[in-house]
Amino acid sequence: MNATNEAGLPIMAARERLAVMGWIPPRSEYFHHVPPPAADVWLGEAEGAASAAAPAADARDGWQLDIADDASRARVDVQWLDAADPAQRKTLFSDTRAPGDSHQDRFVWAHRALCQHGLRLQVGSGHAAAADAAAAPVRLALHRSALARVEAPTLIVDVAPGTQCVLMETHDSGSVDALAQNLQIHVRVGRGARMQHLRVVTPQADSRMAHQIHVDVAGHGRYDQILIGNGSSYHQQRTELTLDSADAQAYTGAALCISGQNTLDQQVEALHGAERTLSDMQTLMLGSGRARGAVNIMTRMGRGVRDARTVQMMRGIPTGGGQPRITLRPHMEICHDAVEAEHGATWGSLPEDALFYARQRGLSEQTARALIVQGMLRAQLAHVLDDDMDLIALLGLEQYLETAVATHLAAETRKAGAAA
């Protein structure tokens, strides 16, 4: 990541810059399938939100960090930083990429204009770093409970070379209605390190969420992200994977559910800048009702990225009544001959043969559907975790999957009941 003075621009400067550039236009390539709310929503200037961005009372800004054990605790440096303080702001955003003028970066500018606090985690830092390569993974659980109606939290995670890290990140809306949350996460995975980033983002129906994750993976490093998410009034999940060193790898797997009139816009972008880099990005989106979803997966391979490989797989499945609209968009820009690229975008239905099979064994249609849907989502995530279903159970993801599926299918049932 390039450090620039602009990364830590003061609040007013960011606001002015955004005003000059303007917000995301309606026909934006990335955003037109699920257009985001206007800039004033994210800046706390929308009607009724004038005092929404009041300073958070809790210096920890709604984050709750749990470190699994003493051994892990000794290997994590934690900094809670106040972005209103110029020195701390500079520390918070040091080494992060300065936003440009792309449409997706408008969210970064809006974030800079509102951000008040941030959390920096240095994993595998200090004197223990040398022994990290052979040590057990550092296990962290990070939960965010929204504090203000409009907020722009920041999370920075540095994983030291050779370190293994498992970060479980979950969210809730707290007691906030109609939340507008613009979260920016920056992850750096050091040489030979591996980070497993497990994310559960299941906002309330009236929430407006924009989460952008900027990931840099160093040589021989690996970043895995799995995401369980559902739709809301507006929900954007964007991940940028920068693979600028040889043998860097990144895997993402998303299990997403949209129902009712909710939306979900997932964007994943892999930037290959070195030899033998690998990106594997897979998404399964289930839809019902009049929900709208978009999955944009983009790979850019620059010159000289010999033997790089990319895989893009996206599936959309309607699971019940209604006419959900799910747009699947693979993009590839390849500027080198000796690379492998694979992509698929399919729109299908639940497997009828499996559904009948389960019912023939005595399961009700509702139970059979839930089991099969949950299985599909689990399989999607297991792929990222090297098909290790035990790890999914170990990390407690089962309950999140169960809840996500139950909520999704209940929304269908309610809708069907209302229609009847």
Next chain:
Amino acid sequence: MNASPLLEVKDLSVEVGGHDVLKSISLDIPTGELHVLMGANGSGKSTLGLALAGHPQFHVTAGSATLGGKDLLALPPEKRAQAGLFLSFQAPPEIPGVRNAVFVRTALNAVREARGETPLDGFDFLKSARGQSAELGLPKAMLNRPVNDGFSGGERKRNELLQLALLKPRLAILDEIDSGLDVDGVRAVTKLVANLRSQGMSFLIISHYLQMIEALEPDAVHRLDEGRIAEQGGLALAERIAETGYAREAPATAEA
């Protein structure tokens, strides 16, 4: 052996994709009896099993079918299963991401609940499932794998047998259970079927494999031809079919 019919099929006609596949089939299977259904490819054997099980693409256009006096055709597939009907699939489908043990235990507890029995906890279920898997030659690891995902043909069939052994239905329709199985697998089939039959379970076995049919000691053999029961008999009928095939010569006509 109790001779009261458990399964009663009367004049059953079934249409699939606009084609009449079964034409007025009648078949009774008393409790504890084992019947064999034979027939050339496309004669409607699998259709009978799937129609009785309630597959949504198999439409009954006439006739009736009862199991233990209960009208099967009025029930959704799961209620037919809970009433005691089990169908082993010729090509059991995969269910990605669903552990085999979880699937079978969920099914077993759904059936137990319908019977008014208490659900089996995970520990008791695993103990029972592991024991039964060993009997059937199914590696224990298959319980932790997703249902049929990456299973060989033989493993899929053994997995069907595992479910049969645990679910203990009243009537099992085994559709070409021997296909894909090795010699040990076929031996496991005959042993399991004999054991369950001795407990009063009834069977309709769809097979072309005489050696297995002989080992099963059927009470009756039916030959299906173009959607109709063309012949009925005992083991001798199966032996004759094995020797001469399904093609039957047209009756000789008297020449003037």
